[in-house]
Amino acid sequence: MERGDKKPNAGFPPHAANPLFKRSERELVRSGRYVCHGHKAGFKELPCQRQSREVKKRPIMRDKTRSSSGSAPMTGASSARAGGRRHSPARGWLKEQGGLARRNARHVILLGLTGTTLAVGQAWCLAAVFGGTLGQAMVGGLPYAMAFLGIAAIRAFLGAMTERYAAAAGAAARRRLRDQVMARLLAIGPSLLRGYHSAELAAIAVDRIEALDGFFSRWVPAASLAILSPALILLAILPLDWRAALALLAAGLLVPFGMALSGIGAAVASRRQFVAMSRLQARFLDRVRGIATIVLSGRTEDEAIALGRAADELRRRTMRVLRVAFLSSAVLDLAMAAALVGLALHYGQAILSGQAGHPARALFVLLLVPEFFAPLRVFSLAYQDKMHATGAAEAIAALPEPPEKPVLQVRTIEARGVTVTFDHVSLVWDETRGPALHDVSFRIPAGETVVLAGPSGSGKSSIMEVLLGFTRPTSGRVALNGMDITDIVPAALSRLTAWVGQKPMLFAGTIRDNILFARPEASEQDLLDAIRHAHVDDFARALPDGLETMIGEGGYGLSGGQAQRVAIARAYLRNAPLLLLDEPTSHLDPVTEADILDSLKRLAVGRTVLLASHSAAAHAFPGHRIDLRDGSVVSAPFPTMYGKVMA
Structure with missing residues (x-):
């Protein structure tokens, strides 16, 4: 994800992200509400900080209710x-x-x-x-x-x-x-x-x-x-x-x-x-x-x-x-x-x-x-x-509470084409830093490719997180094929979406296992097709065990470009109608970037694509362009749901 977006400590008040915010250990122990944050760049240790009561928390739920994920129920006694x-x-x-x-x-x-x-x-x-x-x-x-x-x-x-x-x-x-x-x-x-x-x-x-x-x-x-x-x-x-x-x-x-x-x-x-x-x-x-x-x-x-x-x-x-x-x-x-x-x-x-x-x-x-x-x-x-x-x-x-489960749940949605609509969407990560998105409206017709352009902090990654279902907008409505994204169950939303980020998450295991992670039930032919389209076979043939070569956590043993090709192979195997690309070439050299973009162009055929990038080469990606600045849309190519074209 893009580091510039305004969400340094998503869902938490400003003092939770402030390394100067300190409380006595006795107060932390008495309260019983502590979260030990990590030690960031430069190895400066952040104190174990008490989370604000502004963030609603509750323990694991009783069996009477179910969580928004549709999984095991979770609730608990509130701190009344x-x-x-x-x-x-x-x-x-x-x-x-x-x-x-x-x-x-x-x-x-x-x-x-x-x-x-x-x-x-x-x-x-x-x-x-x-x-x-x-x-x-x-x-x-x-x-x-x-x-x-x-x-x-x-x-x-x-x-x-x-x-x-x-x-x-x-x-x-x-x-x-x-x-x-x-x-x-x-x-x-x-x-x-x-x-x-x-x-x-x-x-x-x-x-x-x-x-x-x-x-x-x-x-x-x-x-x-x-x-x-x-x-x-x-x-x-x-x-x-x-x-x-x-x-x-x-x-x-x-x-x-x-x-x-x-x-x-x-x-x-x-x-x-x-x-x-x-x-x-x-x-x-x-x-x-x-x-x-x-x-x-x-x-x-x-x-x-x-x-x-x-x-x-x-x-x-x-x-x-x-x-x-x-x-x-x-x-x-x-x-x-x-x-x-x-x-x-x-x-x-x-x-x-x-x-x-x-x-x-x-x-x-x-x-x-x-x-x-x-x-x-x-x-x-x-x-x-x-x-x-x-x-x-x-x-x-003290774990934060997940989003409330919608009353009306959409478990199936037309997967042959996805139209994305943002209708006056605003998103606030931190009240003291202003909105990450402000009154954003645009529409992407099914099968179209749109490039999100804008400086760091303009809201590109925030839009991606909303579409991925990682967070809900503070106000406004996001729809896929006319259905509110908050009404779609996570499993159905996941089936619609394939995502390639700037640093793919690869697990310790074989290259084959990492690609099959996208769709474990895929046939051998589907796997081979995904490998060929993503050009994974170009470097896998030179490895001692081919696709069975073991790689370490985080893709240890592969170069940045090779790891990105594994991520693209996952997206091919996923075969989802909505493709989200978040800075997929940000850390690559120009030659590797050109190869990756070429693979992504083939992957984008017939899909609704949203590409967020700073790269000039990525901005030349075939498709339309939406310009963002300070969380707002400056220009958009397609009419919104009200028939207006953003100027």
């Missing part, structure tokens, strides 16, 4: 004010996701309750056996011992099944969330995502969702079992000794209170950890991309030291999270030890005074104390997963 207190969108989103995941965790909860019931029976059998050896006549101790061993085997089997179901629930939740996040990113489009660093987007789709595994596999079932399992044990103890049941209840209530106190620090520590992780990821990716500049500038040692400091900062913040986790575990251990010691002293004195009754009863209660605290211990460990998930969810919840 209730009782004067602003609630975190991430917490609301996690609450919704917990409700969805609880249905998948029903097997884990049921197995946990079954295990608790068996633990009560196992404790009774053990108390019966040892109660008999203590001098109280217990008839048939061997059956109790056999029952104890049998229950132990069953509990071990249930424990393995619980782990299996929990892992499956976590994997299913992560798979569902990844699908939804990718659908959200695709629905948002590259325009609104331009303010995000690519390392951050990769972290959201991979690391952040991976960090939610403990929330779904451990926290969701543990939150239910922490209430149900202790209650079941208290019901077993209550008929035997209500005082012991009351003491355990009091000790159990202290555990969530202590966890709540430590949880405040855990949430803040987790957020700071993810801030440091985002910073390190963005810095590392930028340094890898700019390694040649670093070496030529003699900054290798300085950058290595800076990376080491960023890594050390992440290490220190990770250790702070672990310290908070150890504190929470210590509170639980203290409560369990106090309850166990207190009950042991109570029953010891009662036995010595002859008031304890049957020793098996006292032993039964004491054996159930660890079982009472076992689900609380799991809950305490899972609570750290929840705090970790809260920090991870902040970035997911």
Whole structure:
């Protein structure tokens, strides 16, 4: 895309693009709304900046609604004010996701309750056996011992099944969330995502969702079992000794209170950890991309030291999270030890005074104390997963909202010819910088070729982005064959359009795979025709493996002209009626440019073509011309929808 268009940070307020805009890290962490932007040319690090509330954000949607992409549904809790207190969108989103995941965790909860019931029976059998050896006549101790061993085997089997179901629930939740996040990113489009660093987007789709595994596999079932399992044990103890049941209840209530106190620090520590992780990821990716500049500038040692400091900062913040986790575990251990010691002293004195009754009863209660605290211990460990998930969810919840899905959707459109109409279209990327497009009106009849001419910043690339469906106009109407472009579903719009930009995106793989990316189901003959028309075979024959030659990410191993020919072959294979060419020869030498333009002329036959370029050679492309200046049309060759010809 053309760098001159007025959209330096599409969809974001001016301070998000201003490297001088800084906020304290404490404020960023408290707000929970941070976006770590990349480090741009010259390797000047931009601060992790809080996104403005002017940009509407919401977390992943409930299953009741669907996103504009027609993919997995996404919604979430808005950051509303209730009782004067602003609630975190991430917490609301996690609450919704917990409700969805609880249905998948029903097997884990049921197995946990079954295990608790068996633990009560196992404790009774053990108390019966040892109660008999203590001098109280217990008839048939061997059956109790056999029952104890049998229950132990069953509990071990249930424990393995619980782990299996929990892992499956976590994997299913992560798979569902990844699908939804990718659908959200695709629905948002590259325009609104331009303010995000690519390392951050990769972290959201991979690391952040991976960090939610403990929330779904451990926290969701543990939150239910922490209430149900202790209650079941208290019901077993209550008929035997209500005082012991009351003491355990009091000790159990202290555990969530202590966890709540430590949880405040855990949430803040987790957020700071993810801030440091985002910073390190963005810095590392930028340094890898700019390694040649670093070496030529003699900054290798300085950058290595800076990376080491960023890594050390992440290490220190990770250790702070672990310290908070150890504190929470210590509170639980203290409560369990106090309850166990207190009950042991109570029953010891009662036995010595002859008031304890049957020793098996006292032993039964004491054996159930660890079982009472076992689900609380799991809950305490899972609570750290929840705090970790809260920090991870902040970035997911802060993703901008995709365009609203139209009420009327056009799923099919005549593909034999496309007439493009712009009717008083205006587009504003940034309120402080003026419109990128202002009252633009023109019409391109089906099968015609039009060259967009104008200086940098005149709006050429903005027109391209509107036609590609990457953004919607602020006002006015864009129509294809009379149908509003905002009413056409993305899949139908994609089938209509082929695009060749100034720097084609080639993926790591073979040349064949990169061409077939445009239409994977294409026949071998269609592929060969596209290769021949784009003259890819001219250089592919000289490569060791021909079309099966592996190329690196970004087209590594191919020259600029060769990469552009692969992009043209994609467009041929796409065989779409609307061809958009955005500076396709901007970085090529004159000889290569002439060859590329010759291939594009053949590709343009029978198609509606819009070519944006500064090149004088491209301006000589057969067709008509629309001149732009400051986002407005200066002259256009065809009558608009009102029958007027632009002067």
